[in-house]
Amino acid sequence: MTQATQPQQSQPQQRGILMTDAAIHQVKLLREQQGKDLCLRIGVRGGGCSGMSYTMDFEDPSNIRPDDEAYDYDGFKVVCDPKSLLYLYGLMLDYSNALIGGGFQFTNPNADQTCGCGKSFSA
Known part of the structure; x- marks a missing residue:
């Protein structure tokens, strides 16, 4: 008696930073205006009205560090450093x-408090 092998189903990529279709579309438009193949780096820094503020900028893929988390979104990468990811894991970026x-809106499940402008938070 032989066992039938079941086809393996590919698991969807788990992403620590999520993006809506509107955000993906807008990022692609902005990246095209740069005229280069760039990745999007998302992170946090101290400051803002609630203690920490979101950062988001394009950078050359050669700047991706070995400890960065990188998520592929239809041909471009979203990159986040490990310290920022502690505060951003599960973040939904919308536009x-x-x-x-x-503009871009951040929905962060880790935020205890968010400021009125939505660009800073506390955790």
Whole structure:
């Protein structure tokens, strides 16, 4: 009696930083304007009205460090250093083109408190 082997199902990539389709689309547009193949680095730094503020900028993929977490999103990488990821794991990045309150929005499940502008938090 032979056992039938079951086809292996590929597991979806687990991402510590999540992005909506609107955010992915906007990041791709902004990256194209740079004219280079860049990755998006997301992190935190001290400051802002609630204690820590979000950082987000494009950088050359050669700057990715061995201890960085990198997540692939349809051809571009989102990178985060391990210290920032402690505060950002599970973050949802969204984008809105609303005239008031538009731009990138951060929904952080680790934030105890968020400021009114949504660009800083405390944990």
